[in-house]
Amino acid sequence: MPQAHALLHADVAHPDPKRRQEYMAILGRHLEICAALGVKTAVIHPGNGAGGYKTPEERQKIVALNIENFKRLGDQAGELGLRIGIENMPVSQKDAHRFGVHPNELLLELLAQLDHPALGITIDTDHTQTSELDTAEVIRQFGPYIIGTHISDADRRGRLSHRTPGNATIDWVSVMKAFRDIQYSGIFNLEIPGERHPEPAIVKMKVSYARQVTEWLVDQVNNPESE
Numbered sequence: 001m002p003q004a005h006a007l008l009h010a011d012v013a014h015p016d017p018k019r020r021q022e023y024m025a026i027l028g029r030h031l032e033i034c035a036a037l038g039v040k041t042a043v044i045h046p047g048n049g050a051g052g053y054k055t056p057e058e059r060q061k062i063v064a065l066n067i068e069n070f071k072r073l074g075d076q077a078g079e080l081g082l083r084i085g086i087e088n089m090p091v092s093q094k095d096a097h098r099f100g101v102h103p104n105e106l107l108l109e110l111l112a113q114l115d116h117p118a119l120g121i122t123i124d125t126d127h128t129q130t131s132e133l134d135t136a137e138v139i140r141q142f143g144p145y146i147i148g149t150h151i152s153d154a155d156r157r158g159r160l161s162h163r164t165p166g167n168a169t170i171d172w173v174s175v176m177k178a179f180r181d182i183q184y185s186g187i188f189n190l191e192i193p194g195e196r197h198p199e200p201a202i203v204k205m206k207v208s209y210a211r212q213v214t215e216w217l218v219d220q221v222n223n224p225e226s227e
Contacts, residue, residue, distance in 0.1 A: 001037060001038070001039055002038075002039065002040045002041060002187050003039065003040070003041045003042075003043065003085075003122075003148050003149075003187050003189050004034050004037070004039045004041075004042055004043070005042075005043045005044075006026075006027050006030040006031065006034070006042050006043065006044045007023070007026050007027060007030060008045070009045075010023040010024075010026060010027050010044065010045065011023055011045075011047050011048055011049070011050055012024065012027070012044075012046075012047035012065060012066060012069035012070065012073070013046075013047025013048060013049045013050075013061070013062045013065035013066050013069070013099070014047065014049065014050050014065075015049055015050055015061075016050070019050075020065070020069070024069060024072070024073075027044060027073060028073070028076055030042065031073065031076055031077055031080055031082060031084075032080065034080070034082055035080035035081060035082055039082065040082065040083065041082070041083050041084070041085050041120075041122070041147050041148040041186075041187065042077065042082055042083070042084050042085070043084075043085045043087055043122045043148055043150070044070075044073065044084055044085075044086060044087070045086075045087050045089065045100070046066055046070075046086055046087070046089065046099055046100035046105075046106065046110065047062060047065055047066045047069065047099070048062065048089070048098055048099050048100070049061065049062040049065075049099070051094070051096055052092050052094065052096030052097050052098045052099065053096060053097055053099065054095065054096050054097070059097070059099070062099050063099070063109050063110070066099070066110055067110065067113050067114060070084070070086065070110065070114060070116075070119060071114055071116065074114065074116040074118040074119045075116075075118070077118040077119075078116075078117065078118035082118065083118050083119070083120055083147050084118060084119050084120070085120050085121055085122030085146075085147045085148030086100070086106055086110065086111075086119065086120070086121055086122065087100075087121075087122040087123075087124055087127070087148075087150065088100060088101065088103070088106060088121065088122075088123060088124055088127050088128065088138070088142075089101050089124075089127055090124075090126070090127040090130045090131050090160060091130065091131040091132075091158070101127075101131050102133075103138050103141040103142055104141075106121060106142075107121075107141065107142065107145065111145060120145045120146065120147035120148070121142045121145045121146050121147065121148070122146075122147070122148035122149065122150060123138065123139060123142060123146050123148075123149055123150070124149075124150035124152075124191070125149075125150065125151055125152060125153070125154070125170060125175065126150070126152045126153070126154040126160055126161065126162050126191070127150075127160075129153075129154040129155070129156060129168075129169065129170050130154050130155075130156070130157070130158060130159065130160055130161075132156050135170055135171075135174075135175050135178075136171065136174040136175050136177065136178035137178070139175065139178035139179060139182060139184075140178050140181060140182060142182075143182045144182065144183075146182065146184055146186070147186055148186065148187060148189065149186070149187060149188055149189045150189060150191040151165065151188060151189060151190050151191065151214075151217075152164070152165070152190065152191050152192050152194070153165045153166060153167050153168035153169070153170050153172075154168050154169070154170065155168045155169050156169060160194075161194045162191055162192050162193050162194040162195075163192060163194045163195060164190070164192050164195055164206070164209065164210045164213055165190075165213050165214070165217060166213050172217060172220075173220065176217050176218075176220035176221050177220070177224075179221050180220070180221045180224060184221070188214065188217070188218055190210060190214060192210060195210065
């Protein structure tokens, strides 16, 4: 299992120091578990200050806490032989703004400030599409910083769907060309909980279909003449 997600709701920028410390302890333990399992890339969400920000001052605090705590996590990951893929997030549907939606937030305000060899990006294609961003262009912006993937399809409706590629609105030929252009050669990890179904026989068919689609997508990178 080369990629695994650490605690989903952990918030390294939580305004309550006690809660923040608890999250950091859990994330540290999860990094240790990843190392024991042979995981190479651990996925962690950027901190969002327990609900986002409404003022420049709140945003500045969130950025500062992300820098401080991802430096600590990156140091631990490096010692364990891991890398952390910080995940791009979907746009918030609330009044407050969410940190980590736009590429420059993670690139310029976090990774460039940290300049840490154990830190990179996990690109979530559902999150870019839901946020009405150009997924292929985001991949090119992140470029060599991408070390992990959450691949799924989505509609531009402001709501996450996490479907098998080809079942919604993402232009997958353009997306795979972008992966080829940045010479990405890492894991191609599907995150498709939108395909859950109570009937095991249907799940089996969905898995078979997802496998066929994935093989076709990866072939667009490995064999560009197949376009």
